[in-house]
Each structure stands twice: as structure tokens, then as C-alpha cells.
Amino acid sequence: MTGGSLCYEDNWPNMGDYDFNDLVVDYKYTYYTNASNDLAELKIEYNLRAIGASMHNGFGVQFDVAPGVVKSVSGAKYTESYISVGSNGTENNQSKATFIVFDDAHKQLQRSPNSIYANTDNPNELVNPVMFTLNVKFNSGVKQTALGKAPYNCFLIANGQRGREVYMVDQPGTDLVDLQLYGTASDKSNPDIKRYYQNKDNMPWVLHTPQSLVYPMEKVNIMEGYPYFKMWAESEGRTYNDWYEDKPGYRKTQNLFKP
Numbered sequence: 001m002t003g004g005s006l007c008y009e010d011n012w013p014n015m016g017d018y019d020f021n022d023l024v025v026d027y028k029y030t031y032y033t034n035a036s037n038d039l040a041e042l043k044i045e046y047n048l049r050a051i052g053a054s055m056h057n058g059f060g061v062q063f064d065v066a067p068g069v070v071k072s073v074s075g076a077k078y079t080e081s082y083i084s085v086g087s088n089g090t091e092n093n094q095s096k097a098t099f100i101v102f103d104d105a106h107k108q109l110q111r112s113p114n115s116i117y118a119n120t121d122n123p124n125e126l127v128n129p130v131m132f133t134l135n136v137k138f139n140s141g142v143k144q145t146a147l148g149k150a151p152y153n154c155f156l157i158a159n160g161q162r163g164r165e166v167y168m169v170d171q172p173g174t175d176l177v178d179l180q181l182y183g184t185a186s187d188k189s190n191p192d193i194k195r196y197y198q199n200k201d202n203m204p205w206v207l208h209t210p211q212s213l214v215y216p217m218e219k220v221n222i223m224e225g226y227p228y229f230k231m232w233a234e235s236e237g238r239t240y241n242d243w244y245e246d247k248p249g250y251r252k253t254q255n256l257f258k259p
Contacts, residue, residue, distance in 0.1 A: 001028065001029065001030045001031070002028070002029050002150045002151075003026065003027055003028035003029070003210075004026070004027060004150075004151060004208060004209055004210040004211060004212075005024070005025070005026050005027070005207075005208070005209045005210075005211065005212045005213040006023075006024070006025045006026075006027060006151060006154055006168075006206065006207070006208055007020040007021065007023070007024050007025075007206065007207040007209075007213055007215055008020065008022050008023040008024075008025075008057075008156045008166055008205065008206050008207075009022055009166070009205045009206070010022040010023065010053050010055050010057055010156055010158050010159070010166060011158075012158070012164075012166045012181075012187060012197065012205045013181055013182075013184045013185035013186055013187035014185045014186055015186045015199065015203070017219050017221065018203075018221045018222055018223075019052060019120075019215070019216045019217070019218060019219055019220050019221060019222060020207050020215055020216065020222050021050050021051075021052035021117075021120045021215045021216060021217075021218065021257065022051070022052050022053035022055070022057065022156075023048075023050075023051060023053065023057055023059065023105055023156055024048075024049040024050035024051075024052075024119075024213070024215055025046050025047065025048055025049065025059060025154075026046070026047040026049060026129075026212050027044070027045065027046050027047070027151050027154070028044075028045040028047075029042065029043070029044055029045075029150055029151075030042070030043040030044075030045075031144055033141070033144075034141045036141055038140075038141025038142055038143060038144075039138060039141060039142050039143065039144045039146075039147070040137070040138060040141055041135065041136065041137050041138070042134075042135075042136040042138075042147075043133065043134070043135055043136075044061070044075075044099075044132075044133070044134040044135075044136065045131060045132070045133050045134075046059070046101055046131070046132045046134075047129050047130070047131050047132075048102075048105060048108060048109050048129055048130045048131075048132065049119060049129045049212075050109075050117075050118055050119040050120050050215065050257070051105050051106060051109055051111070051117055051118040051119070051120070052117045052118075052120035052121070052218050053105075053117065054117075055158060055159035056080075056104045056105070056106050056107075056159055056160055057104070057105050057156050057157060057158055057159060058080075058083070058100060058101075058102060058103040058104060058105070058156070058157035058160070059100070059101045059102055059105065059154070059155070059156055059157065060091070060098060060099060060100040060101060060154070060155055060157060060174075061098070061099050061101065061151075061152050061153060061154045061155070062094070062096050062097065062098040062099075062152065062153040062155070062174050063096060063097045063098075063147040063148055063152055063153070064096060064146060064147055064148040064152075064153075065096065065097050065142060065146055065147060066095070066096065066097065067086065067088070067090040067091075067094060067095075067096070067097045067098070068139070069097060069138055069139060069140075069142055070088050070089070070090050070097050070136060070137070070138060070139070071088060071137040071138055071139045072088050072089055072136075072137045073088065073089035073090065073099055073134055073135065073136045073137075074089065074134065074135050075101075075132060075133050075134040075135055076089065076099065076100060076101055076102065076132075076134065077101070077102045077103075077107075077108060077132060078100070078102070078103050079102075079103060079104050079107040080103045080104050080107075080160060082103065082160055082162050083100045083103050083162075085100070091174075091176075093175060093176060094174055094175050094176065095175055096174070096175075098174055099134060099136075100157070101132050101134065102132065103157070103160070104160070106118075108130050108132075109127060109129070109130050110127060111127060112125035112126070112127050113125075116218075117218060119257065120215075120217065120218040120257055121217070121218040123257060123258060123259050124259075126259050151208060153167065153171050153172075153174075154167075154168070154206075155167045155171075155173070155174070156206070161178075162176055163176055163177055163178030163181075164178060164181065165177045165178075166197070166205050166206060167196060167197050167205075167206060168197065168204065168206045168208055169196065169197055169198050169202075169204045169206070169236075170194065170195060170196050170197070170198075171196060171197065172191070172194070172196055173196075179191075182196070186199045186200075187199065188200050201233070201234055202233055202234050202235075202236050203233050203234075204233060207222075207244075209244045211244070213244055214246075214251070214256045214257070214258065215256065215257055216255055216256055216257065217255055217256065217257050218257075220255045224252060224255045225251065225252050225253075225255040225256045226243050226244060226250065226251060226252075227249065227250065227251075227252065228240040228243040228250060229243050229244075231243075
């Protein structure tokens with residue numbers, strides 16, 4: 001079992017307000033093996049905690065195995081019409097097994113009456129997180145390492161535009177990503193050198209932490225909440241790789257969303 005937090009900026013290839021709360025999802029993966037110690041089933045839990053965005057964003061994950069390896073997947077929630085899936089639940093027209101968990105976060109996590117967003121702008125007006133549980137069964141046992149490395153290739157789909165995928169640093173898009181967006185606006189992606197989803201200063205659009213992140217308040221740049229974030233990002237993770245922890249001087253709590 002493994003888990004952590006994923007926090008997204010949805011304005012890629014533009015920088016946006018850089019508060020990393022447009023979509024906040026905690027994850028947990030539980031692995032079930034067969035007698036040969038190969039992976040037979042995978043339980044995926046995504047806890048949608050916050051939406052600090054006006055855009056109607058989707059969320060998906062891709063694994064490094066062919067779609068045909070998957071027997072079935074259940075638990076996805078679709079309210080729109082732009083996602084096409086096959087009989088086993090994987091997304092169509094993909095060379096790797098891709099699961100779209102939900103296609104519109106706003107239809108899943110409803111904001112409170114006095115908040116513009118959900119769990120980012122008003123600590124006194126909270127709504128309960130929403131858990132998505134995907135149960136993946138494989139046609140035959142597969143090596144756990146064949147899937148890739150957790151949290152795998154998790155991505156945001158911006159505002160129902162299927163090709164506008166937002167990823168962690170140096171994760172390539174799926175077969176459906178709009179390649180023409182690479183290298184535009186603030187993005188300095190260059191597929192020729194396998195560089196993806198960083199700006200000129202190595203700043204990312206997606207954060208991954210191995211613990212549930214205390215994210216910034218709405219419209220507060222993450223560097224105003226975590227003083228060592230900038231040094232960590234600019235060094236491409238070589239310094240302050242614990243920037244998110246609750247250590248002396250590591251957080252400006254007045255700028256972080258705390259109920």
C-alpha cells in the first residue's frame with residue numbers, strides 16, 4: 001500500500017495564480033497478488049479534497065501496461081460526454097491503460113453556499129471530501145513494477161478539453177494530449193529531450209508529496225506558504241526536498257488553508 005497527495009494548477013501552459021489548489025487529490029493504492037506474487041487486483045482510492053478553480057476539470061491516471069492487460073475497472077464517475085471508454089473500462093484510443101476517474105470535479109464536490117470554491121476560500125464553510133474507489137482486475141497476473149512507479153501518470157484534464165492534460169514534471173502526456181500546447185506560453189516542454197511541464201525556472205504545474213499536503217489559501221502563491229518551495233523547484237529537487245514538512249521555518253501557516 002502506498003499513498004500521498006497531488007495538487008494541480010489548471011492554467012497550464014500559463015502559470016496562473018500558483019496556489020496549487022485548483023484540484024487537490026489524496027491517493028492510496030492497495031495491491032493484491034496471486035500465488036505467484038504477481039499483481040491480480042489493484043484498489044485505487046482518490047480522495048477529492050478541494051477545488052480552487054472555476055474551470056470544470058477532470059482527472060485520470062495512466063499505467064505502463066497495454067489496455068488489454070486490464071480485465072475490468074469500476075468506480076469511475078462521468079457526468080459529461082467527452083470521455084470514451086471500452087468494454088473493460090479503459091479509455092479508448094490509448095496505447096497504455098488509461099482510466100478517467102471523473103470528468104468534472106464540480107459535479108462531484110459541491111461547494112458550500114457561502115464559498116466561491118470548495119475548501120479553498122472559506123475555512124468556516126467546509127464540505128466533505130469525496131472518495132472515488134476504483135477496482136482494477138487484470139486478465140492475468142502482472143508484475144507490480146510493470147505498472148510504473150506510484151503515483152503513476154496522474155493528470156488533470158482542463159475544463160473539458162480532452163487534449164489539455166496537466167502532469168507532474170517530466171511525465172509525458174497520453175496519446176490524446178494536444179502536442180501543440182507544448183512549449184507555448186510559460187511552458188518549456190521539449191519532447192526531444194524528454195522535458196515536460198516545467199517553466200524556464202523549473203517550476204512545475206503539479207505537486208506530489210508523500211503525505212497529505214496542507215495547501216495554500218485561495219489566490220495565495222505557494223511560495224508565500226512554503227518558503228523553501230522555490231529553492232526546491234529551481235534545483236529540480238536537489239535541495240529542500242522536504243519543503244512541505246512541518247518543521248521550524250518551513251511554513252507560513254497564515255497563508256495555508258486550515259479549517
